[in-house]
Amino acid sequence: MSNDNPYAPSVVDLSNQSLPPQIAIKLVGHKIRSTAFRVLNENFWPLNGLALLSIFIHSSVGSIGVGAIIIPHLNAGKALAGYRYYKNQGNIDAYFDGFQVFGQVLLIGLAYLPLIFIIASIYGLLIFAYWAASIESSALWLLALIIFSIVGIVLLYIRARWILAFPLAVYFNHDAGDALRQSWQLTKESGITITLNLLLFEVVFMFLGILLFCIGFIPASGLAIAAHGAIIGQLLDAAYPDTNITDQSSENQNSASQKIENSEPNLPTQTTKDDFNPYG
Secondary structure, eight states, rough: OOOSSOOOOOOOOOOOOOOTTTOOOOOOOOHHHHHHHHHHHHHHHHHHHHHHHHHHHHHHHTTSSTTHHHHHHHHHHHHHHHHHHHHTTGGGGGGGGGGGGHHHHHHHHHTTTHHHHHHHHHHHHHHHOOOOOOOOOOHHHHHHHHHHHHHHHHHHHHHHHHHTHHHOOOOOHHHHHHHHHHHHHHHTTTTHHHHHHHIIIIIIIIHHHHHHHHHHHHHHHHHHHHHHHHHHHHHHHSSSTTEEEEEETTTTOOEEEEEOOOOOOOOOOOOOTTTOOTOO
């Protein structure tokens, strides 16, 4: 069945191409930053338009009942689109690729629920302590700020270690559990570096963008998408150095399907009906 999305997930299954457990990739911070700015510079208007679209959709679905189900796919979309722009194959349609593998992306999003529960529990305990021990409100808010900062950094670190989960599930056909495990494995040597860069792009630059709301907020959001693409792209380039993502047009269809090719001899490849030759 044809798919109208030219960046639809490939049917090539790389889920059996699991990496050895000792493999981990070391990223360099300045290379992440320079690549992120390059991607933004080369795709300034599309990335800013995507950032504006993302903000609008998030604010719209957040107020409806199905928002909790849709938001993981929107978060995946920013990572997937950033990766595609890094690969010089950017298209705003990639923002919706997460919906193509709805269940696996939702499961990855649900993996964050225990972390959200922990944060909610901490704040519940703080409120209880305030009423039970009559703690001064200023001291309570200071304590809350300290705990929130610590928990926030831990949560950001976990996000950094899981940053590959969405593209592995969508573009490489891993199931949710394997995508999370492989992402954790591949980022073992770069977790702190990725965390610091996410802190820079998602907190510092966003804060500066808010201070200059009309001027800087949207570009800061576009830069955050580019940063995700830079991190994900460098990790996947190192993990699968012979893998290219190409778009293959069909003569008999108006749509295009994505094909992932790898030069390794044992990797299964996609064969279309038009390309099949029974005589070799």
